[in-house]
Amino acid sequence: MSEQIKVVLTDDEMPRQWYNLQADFEKPLPPPLGPDGNPIGPEALAPVFPMNLIEQEVSQERWTDIPEAILGILKMWRPSPLYRATRLEQHLGTPAKIYYKNEGVSPAGSHKPNTAIAQAYYNKIAGTKRLTTETGAGQWGSALSFSCAMVGLECKVYMVRISFDQKPFRKIMMQTWGGECVPSPSEMTEVGRKILADDPNCPGSLGIAISEALEEAVQSEDTKYSLGSVLNHVCMHQTVIGLEAKKQFEKIGETPDVIIGCAGGGSNFAGLAFPYVCDKIHGKDVRIIAVEPAACPTLTRAPYVYDSGDVAMMTPLMAMHSLGHTFVPAPIHAGGLRYHGMAPMVSHCVKEGLVEANSLHQLECYKAAVTFARTEGFIPAPETSHAIAQVIREANQAKEEGKEKVIVMNWSGHGLMDLSAYQAYFDGKLSDHELSDADMEKALHCIDGLPKPPA
Numbered sequence: 001m002s003e004q005i006k007v008v009l010t011d012d013e014m015p016r017q018w019y020n021l022q023a024d025f026e027k028p029l030p031p032p033l034g035p036d037g038n039p040i041g042p043e044a045l046a047p048v049f050p051m052n053l054i055e056q057e058v059s060q061e062r063w064t065d066i067p068e069a070i071l072g073i074l075k076m077w078r079p080s081p082l083y084r085a086t087r088l089e090q091h092l093g094t095p096a097k098i099y100y101k102n103e104g105v106s107p108a109g110s111h112k113p114n115t116a117i118a119q120a121y122y123n124k125i126a127g128t129k130r131l132t133t134e135t136g137a138g139q140w141g142s143a144l145s146f147s148c149a150m151v152g153l154e155c156k157v158y159m160v161r162i163s164f165d166q167k168p169f170r171k172i173m174m175q176t177w178g179g180e181c182v183p184s185p186s187e188m189t190e191v192g193r194k195i196l197a198d199d200p201n202c203p204g205s206l207g208i209a210i211s212e213a214l215e216e217a218v219q220s221e222d223t224k225y226s227l228g229s230v231l232n233h234v235c236m237h238q239t240v241i242g243l244e245a246k247k248q249f250e251k252i253g254e255t256p257d258v259i260i261g262c263a264g265g266g267s268n269f270a271g272l273a274f275p276y277v278c279d280k281i282h283g284k285d286v287r288i289i290a291v292e293p294a295a296c297p298t299l300t301r302a303p304y305v306y307d308s309g310d311v312a313m314m315t316p317l318m319a320m321h322s323l324g325h326t327f328v329p330a331p332i333h334a335g336g337l338r339y340h341g342m343a344p345m346v347s348h349c350v351k352e353g354l355v356e357a358n359s360l361h362q363l364e365c366y367k368a369a370v371t372f373a374r375t376e377g378f379i380p381a382p383e384t385s386h387a388i389a390q391v392i393r394e395a396n397q398a399k400e401e402g403k404e405k406v407i408v409m410n411w412s413g414h415g416l417m418d419l420s421a422y423q424a425y426f427d428g429k430l431s432d433h434e435l436s437d438a439d440m441e442k443a444l445h446c447i448d449g450l451p452k453p454p455a
């Protein structure tokens with residue numbers, strides 16, 4: 001039996017600034033566009049977000065100070081521990097050293113509160129009374145409900161219906177923190193009513209839930225909208241993960257060769273990876289891999305285009321890999337990875353060859369999750385299992401090649417609210433979903449005629 005290796009930081013060693021990768025891109029990100037195809041200014045986002053967050057969204061500054069009030073709340077669970085997965089290594093018989101940054105230690109159970117606390121705080125000081133949002137598997141809705149409780153805001157969450165039905169305890173978590181959670185599509189918004197009229201059994205999608213939350217936010221002065229992924233400021237808030245990881249590796253005198261994270265909208269991946277992407281831009285040799293589901297292969301198969309973030313096209317057009325804003329992915333259990341688009345910054349990294357992407361089927365991921373739980377103890381979220389499956393692939397390859405390498409993954413959240421998915425897996429009820437070329441082509445019709453980003 002091997003002794004647990006856990007690398008911790010003190011409160012004083014917590015990062016005091018967020019890192020903005022935009023400052024280091026050689027080619028700048030293409031700008032977001034309005035419905036007329038022209039670049040939008042910050043004021044176009046003002047009905048939806050407070051100005052302090054819009055400033056962060058468009059900022060080119062490399063570093064932004066984290067306010068003391070935010071640090072004070074993040075300290076409830078940060079710095080998060082970096083573990084070495086020695087039992088998993090032994091089980092695999094690999095010469096690779098495997099580390100994981102455990103973001104499941106937050107009160108809501110994932111990395112999502114890293115930005116939820118920041119967004120709730122900036123809204124509060126800007127005078128917002130109420131936040132609306134969407135949630136896939138429920139992790140983001142829980143994180144925002146928790147964060148609104150911490151700073152004193154109301155919170156309304158539109159939860160993708162398939163996940164609402166699969167994960168009933170998530171709604172109760174949100175309710176416990178004072179958040180209101182409704183299934184999406186709902187009868188509460190025009191866009192929801194329209195979708196239900198066409199398809200009363202619609203399983204929902206993140207794109208639909210975003211439209212509903214946006215529709216409600218723009219109708220009232222003191223209500224704003226909060227997004228749990230994709231946007232530049234969200235990716236920036238998550239960089240505390242990678243900045244801490246770097247300090248933890250410094251403490252033990254190791255340097256990771258491979259960085260791995262699952263990617264839904266891209267935020268947890270960005271959080272761990274972006275400080276290392278900076279190193280790569282400045283000449284360091286490191287492999288950085290984003291892992292997505294084969295049922296929703298945004299980075300690996302979808303084109304790099306201008307598209308909207310939601311089904312009703314209420315968001316600006318963003319340059320990103322996208323399966324089309326009307327795409328409704330197969331109902332896999334990793335609800336947080338069922339998004340048609342990808343963070344513009346993560347998409348840009350893939351396009352520029354800074355980051356690799358891979359897609360995996362869910363049965364391989366559940367197998368990996370169970371192996372992880374039986375060796376390392378922690379039960380991962382279905383989203384996180386994609387990162388674990390990729391780590392196992394890399395570790396097995398190291399074994400074949402007889403090469404030692406240091407692998408680190410973002411362990412983005414625990415799966416204690418996802419046990420019905422594990423049950424379905426154990427009962428043999430899950431299957432793999434490969435998106436066919438014909439279905440992908442059909443889904444992409446909705447972007448015909450939209451502007452194209454520079455090659």
Ligand SMILES: Cc1ncc(COP(=O)(O)O)c(C=O)c1O
Pocket residue numbers: 110111136137138139140228229230262263264265266267268269335336337381383384412413414
């Ligand atoms: C545990 C967990 N990991 C990963 C994700 C994917 O989101 P993102 O790509 O923004 O990190 C989610 C989204 O809900 C999640 O709950």
